[in-house]
Amino acid sequence: MNNDISGIDLTHLTFDDLRRIFASDDRGLLEEMAHAARDLTRRQFGRTISLYAPLYIANYCQNECVYCGFHASSGVIPRSKLTLEQIDRECAALAATGIRSVLILTGESRFHSSPQYIRDAAIAASRHFPYIAIEVYPLEEEEYGELYRAGVDGVTLYQETYDRARYDELHLSGPKKVYDYRVEAPDRVARAGVRHISLGVLLGLTDWHQDIMALFKHVRTLERRYPGVEFGLAFPRIRRVADDVHNYLEVSDKDMLKIMTAARLFFPRAGISISTREMPEFRDRIIEFGVTKMSAGSSTRVGGYVDAATEYHDGQFQVFDPRSFDEVKAMLISKGFDPVVTDWRNIVNS
Numbered sequence: 619m620n621n622d623i624s625g626i627d628l629t630h631l632t633f634d635d636l637r638r639i640f641a642s643d644d645r646g647l648l649e650e651m652a653h654a655a656r657d658l659t660r661r662q663f664g665r666t667i668s669l670y671a672p673l674y675i676a677n678y679c680q681n682e683c684v685y686c687g688f689h690a691s692s693g694v695i696p697r698s699k700l701t702l703e704q705i706d707r708e709c710a711a712l713a714a715t716g717i718r719s720v721l722i723l724t725g726e727s728r729f730h731s732s733p734q735y736i737r738d739a740a741i742a743a744s745r746h747f748p749y750i751a752i753e754v755y756p757l758e759e760e761e762y763g764e765l766y767r768a769g770v771d772g773v774t775l776y777q778e779t780y781d782r783a784r785y786d787e788l789h790l791s792g793p794k795k796v797y798d799y800r801v802e803a804p805d806r807v808a809r810a811g812v813r814h815i816s817l818g819v820l821l822g823l824t825d826w827h828q829d830i831m832a833l834f835k836h837v838r839t840l841e842r843r844y845p846g847v848e849f850g851l852a853f854p855r856i857r858r859v860a861d862d863v864h865n866y867l868e869v870s871d872k873d874m875l876k877i878m879t880a881a882r883l884f885f886p887r888a889g890i891s892i893s894t895r896e897m898p899e900f901r902d903r904i905i906e907f908g909v910t911k912m913s914a915g916s917s918t919r920v921g922g923y924v925d926a927a928t929e930y931h932d933g934q935f936q937v938f939d940p941r942s943f944d945e946v947k948a949m950l951i952s953k954g955f956d957p958v959v960t961d962w963r964n965i966v967n968s
């Protein structure tokens with residue numbers, strides 16, 4: 619550990635400061651960062667936390683990511699894809715819980731979940747939700763444009779890791795193996811006119827210090843290139859799946875606090891969300907220090923809101939916070955937060 623943290627101004631962090639902060643185990647500094655991140659978040663966002671829910675409309679996948687039990691050749695889960703009628707019913711069931719902001723997910727198969735299918739799903743969802751984001755495989759700029767005009771407000775896309783060699787080692791085959799096509803996707807999203815883009819890494823695939831620095835550099839570059847776009851950040855931690863022998867690196871709760879608070883201080887206006895892969899106790903604690911967005915009442919099953927059967931128990935998709943939308947709302951209110959279900963809406967995406 620290098621504890622040289624002299625001269626760091628938390629209100630004007632540089633990349634060099636971040637490098638020193640990440641290399642330090644100074645407890646006083648972490649406490650100072652936590653206070654500063656909490657105060658800054660209150661100034662920028664008040665006590666609001668936006669709530670959303672994921673909506674899986676398909677789970678086919680063409681990729682072989684070694685850390686995911688749902689990879690293409692895995693027989694662990696039944697694959698399925700909702701029809702437009704089923705999507706409509708799923709949306710109605712989810713909207714009835716009070717959720718107004720939805721994240722549509724398809725798994726990563728262009729063959730099974732074509733851009734046209736995603737577009738039709740977005741149009742169906744727009745009848746139920748004022749805010750729609752998608753988390754799908756990387757697309758072409760024109761395709762993002764089509765989705766934007768169909769009502770998609772936000773795109774989430776995780777690079778998983780910025781370490782090219784490690785990326786190559788962990789993504790055995792499938793379209794996802796092409797690092798550059800994925801890392802360049804946020805540019806295509808922004809050029810297509812989409813105004814909300816969320817990025818992240820899967821913490822633990824490699825040394826988090828390097829991945830977080832690379833993520834922050836990527837986001838800072840994009841911010842400068844596309845000043846009209848709002849960027850969001852998420853920091854899911856890897857959960858090991860059965861038979862996976864790859865070495866992952868631990869990311870402790872203390873590391874998470876450092877990452878979250880550094881993200882808030884470095885990107886004062888960025889939305890920061892906390893994953894349902896985290897346990898409820900951790901989510902409830904960390905929301906004080908920079909988080910602005912969390913999912914609630916989540917199902918990661920295709921059709922899971924109409925048919926509330928058993929959830930998956932594979933680490934990468936397992937929901938570790940099973941609380942309903944109302945329970946999460948009640949928790950937030952009890953802690954003095956103001957849960958927000960929809961804070962804005964484009965009049966028209968054109």
Ligand code: SF4
Pocket residue numbers: 679680681682683686687688689690725726794
């Ligand atoms: S992480 Fe996503 S793309 Fe990779 S195998 Fe799992 S479902 Fe497929």
